[in-house]
Amino acid sequence: MLRKSGLVYLVLMCLIVVAIGAIGCGEATEETTTSETTVSSDTTTAPDSSDTTAAGGEESTTTSVASVDVSGVKMAINTYGTKTDGSWSESISDAYEALKEKYPDLDLIFTDNVPENDRPQLMATQASDGRSLIYCDSVYFPAIQPVAADHPDTWYVMPELTEDDLAVLPDNVTTYFFSYAEPCYLAGVAAGLETKTNTVAAILGLTGLPDLNSAAYAFFEGAKSVNPNVKFILGVTGDFIDVQKGYDQTIAAIDAGADVIMHFADNAGKGVIKAGVEKNVKLVGEAKDQLPLAPQNIITSYQCPHAYFVELALLDFASGNMSKGVKSFSMSDEIPELFGLYPLTNVSEETKAKVEEIKQQIIDGTLVVEPVTETADLEKLVQESK
């Protein structure tokens, strides 16, 4: 009898602990609205009448911030990774926090760290729960197709999809496209000027993903544009979570001669930064301003404008402007500070001046940085530099 009661007690304890763990793994915060809310317009980074181009060449403009009523909107923001990764998913978490603060009456929830197999169920549950607008990062792409088809009344917004991607998706899916090529090109310019060993490296979580490939390719191209003799090292951890793999891969790159290293490895990027600090090389951060993680080593970080996109999605939806199509953004838009680099640090004044010069060329349209997304092209560029 004692053993049976002990078993019951233990099972209950385990359930409580697992429940705590489940709460910790996925966070959702709801705020309900009971009255109309008028959006404040006192922001310098709020989406406004942007230069946007929908699929088929049609222009669609967003409504002015001040006149949009978001009351009654139920929205969800989902990211694949952990919100403490210091880069990608944390930038989406920051976007959620900013949106929650700016629109306190918005019914908004956030979910992170969702295993791949659970993502369709998550989004289906959110839609069934009445979430009419769901923003999720591009890692959710495989999950979206069946879910969106089953819930035609819910809008799904997923950044960085191409027209080919959208073509296979239902009509209630749309995207905001932003290329990492431009900011990473600028970061590459800085790297090409700052390297003392004439070797720069890019550490990626995976190859084969268009945004990662384009970021690394542009980084290398930017370095080469100011330093034709520069060599490239490409390291792939195969994992966006394993910090030790990021560390080991970076050590290998440094041992091979790299002294300026960018990463697009999300949580594994913490290992990249740790190795960079340990070996005292220069680093380019991802998605967030990672200078606080390595104040003596980070020269810049490239931006991921999730905060802008989530608000744009909300305003587009609330104003009835949401439509299926690729809305593209770049530094040549009116808000280059959202699609570029965080301020350069730990670099020479000459480097800062050169980067600024090339940045203006991109903004003016004098220099066009096209995203190159094929892995074969990236590998070829690396091989040719040897």
Add this chain to the structure above:
Amino acid sequence: MVSLTFPLLVAALGEAVSERAGVYNLGMEGYMLFGAYFGFYGALVGHSLWVGLIVGVVAGLILSVVHAYCSITLRINQIITGVALWLVGIGVTSFLHRSLTSGESKDVGTFTDVNFGALAKIPWLGDIIFQQNFLTYLGFVLVVVLAFVFKRTKFGVLNAATGDNPVAVDLAGHSVSRIRYASVLVCGAMCGLAGSYLSLGVLGTFSENMTSGKGFIAFCLVIFGKWDPKRVLLGALIFAGADALQARLQAVGLPVAFPFLLMIPYVLTLIVLVTAMRKGEAPTMLGEPYSRSEG
């Protein structure tokens, strides 16, 4: 290479102790995460890496108590409790990391390298062998210690006997439960140490799910090593060496697709496992709960 060897080696050694006594620990990943997080947190609040190390070891041990109680006393399926504790490890450490430290990867520092003087300057070998922190050398010492314990001590003999023939151990007047409890707790402590190494020996911080499957790799290394500390060390070195090799092959630009390079450590370990494995090596009563009335 060495930074990956230690967590795999120490966790696998702990699991070898437990499995020799007849108890699986699929929750090793959870113990390691507990060790990693509580090691980090202990160092953070105690302002000492040593405090963190001790806290990490104890944390792994405490979680293993749950497994021991479930699998030995309650005789619940060991695989199920192990998987449950793995999930508990992920959930609890993520929850605590966000609650107690706001999810920030604060730098608590790492153990410094042992000073070997001129030996550290030997080309290539100096970097691998003589520029490591003391935890790394502790791992190798543990191999020697466990090999001695398994062969030359009463506990070692009873540990193996409990896994092969617990009835005989019971008839000889020894407590099968106590031996199994002790073995599982040793495993928990060693996995806690392995996890603490990740946060205090290499990275100086904690990151959610930072073990990333190393517990399961260590689980496989036990089988590869046939529950022998020396062979487990060999397996850990092979895997870690292969992992370091693929990183360096990438860095020198070997014209091979990255997925194939990333596969190297896993394929190599599988090959060695398949070719080296012989039947009849596992403890006879591995995974089987023991009850005197049913023995």
